[in-house]
Amino acid sequence: MGSLVWAVALSVLSAASYAGAAVAQERLAKHRQRGVGRWVVALLLTGSGVALHVLALNFGTVAVVQALGTLTLLFALPISVLRYRTRIDVPAWIDAGLTVAGLALIMSLSVESGEPSVLPAAAGRNLALVTLGAVVLLAAAAWRVGSRLRAVLLAGAAGVAFGISSVLSKSVMTAFTGGGTAAVSLSQAGMVVLLSAGGYLLGQLSYRGAGLATPLATVSVTNPMVAGIAGVVFFEESVRFGQVGQIAVGVAAVVMTLGVIGLSRRTTGGGSPSQADDAVSATA
Numbered sequence: 104m105g106s107l108v109w110a111v112a113l114s115v116l117s118a119a120s121y122a123g124a125a126v127a128q129e130r131l132a133k134h135r136q137r138g139v140g141r142w143v144v145a146l147l148l149t150g151s152g153v154a155l156h157v158l159a160l161n162f163g164t165v166a167v168v169q170a171l172g173t174l175t176l177l178f179a180l181p182i183s184v185l186r187y188r189t190r191i192d193v194p195a196w197i198d199a200g201l202t203v204a205g206l207a208l209i210m211s212l213s214v215e216s217g218e219p220s221v222l223p224a225a226a227g228r229n230l231a232l233v234t235l236g237a238v239v240l241l242a243a244a245a246w247r248v249g250s251r252l253r254a255v256l257l258a259g260a261a262g263v264a265f266g267i268s269s270v271l272s273k274s275v276m277t278a279f280t281g282g283g284t285a286a287v288s289l290s291q292a293g294m295v296v297l298l299s300a301g302g303y304l305l306g307q308l309s310y311r312g313a314g315l316a317t318p319l320a321t322v323s324v325t326n327p328m329v330a331g332i333a334g335v336v337f338f339e340e341s342v343r344f345g346q347v348g349q350i351a352v353g354v355a356a357v358v359m360t361l362g363v364i365g366l367s368r369r370t371t372g373g374g375s376p377s378q379a380d381d382a383v384s385a386t387a
Contacts, residue, residue, distance in 0.1 A: 205359025262325025
């Protein structure tokens with residue numbers, strides 16, 4: 104129980120950092136990547152979010168920690184409300200409730216496999232190569248479509264990079280706590296850095312011309328889904344109550360996704376992307 108408490112606490116702090124970073128990244132994109140202060144704030148908040156997230160992975164399953172990452176939108180909502188001078192309406196509270204309810208059910212049913220969550224060298228290498236291929240394909244396809252779909256593809260690529268980076272991070276942390284630095288795979292640690300940096304840059308690009316809502320929602324859904332599936336496949340993470348539990352987790356994931364999508368639409372105060380961009384300009 105103590106491990107779960109630490110995982111939840113660190114994940115919540117990580118989500119808060121990521122929310123602040125998302126807002127800072129959107130401002131950077133709006134100002135055409137100019138402003139040293141904005142870059143420093145965005146990088147510091149992102150770095151804090153990553154560090155807290157990696158620590159959380161040492162205490163909880165990938166599914167739980169990644170699912171808690173969707174709380175980023177719960178923190179982004181009040182930040183956005185303050186910036187755009189709007190209020191949190193009843194639908195927003197409903198979306199928040201759906202997100203929290205889905206999270207609570209996933210957390211209550213998720214269990215560790217009992218085996219050390221360390222990826223063999225070959226499995227880690229293959230996972231990294233497949234991930235890099237998927238990220239490159241999504242990023243390449245993004246430059247052939249309109250701005251809205253480009254934002255979705257780039258944010259999706261970022262979500263894939265972040266999700267697999269979390270899986271590799273858990274493997275690295277488990278190896279480190281079990282055998283020290285000598286047990287850590289340098290190739291996996293290097294891929295964590297590469298995928299995290301790539302995810303950050305792709306996420307930054309996704310905010311340009313699309314506002315805060317669409318990219319943030321895409322990352323918030325893609326990231327935990329990819330990581331959760333990888334956790335089941337590579338770490339044999341499971342759920343309580345067998346097939347009934349699996350169905351319940353599936354329903355919880357749908358409920359959480361609906362809440363995340365609804366929350367993302369309200370991070371711009373209910374306005375269109377152009378209205379949100381005007382609001383960002385007015386507050387800059």
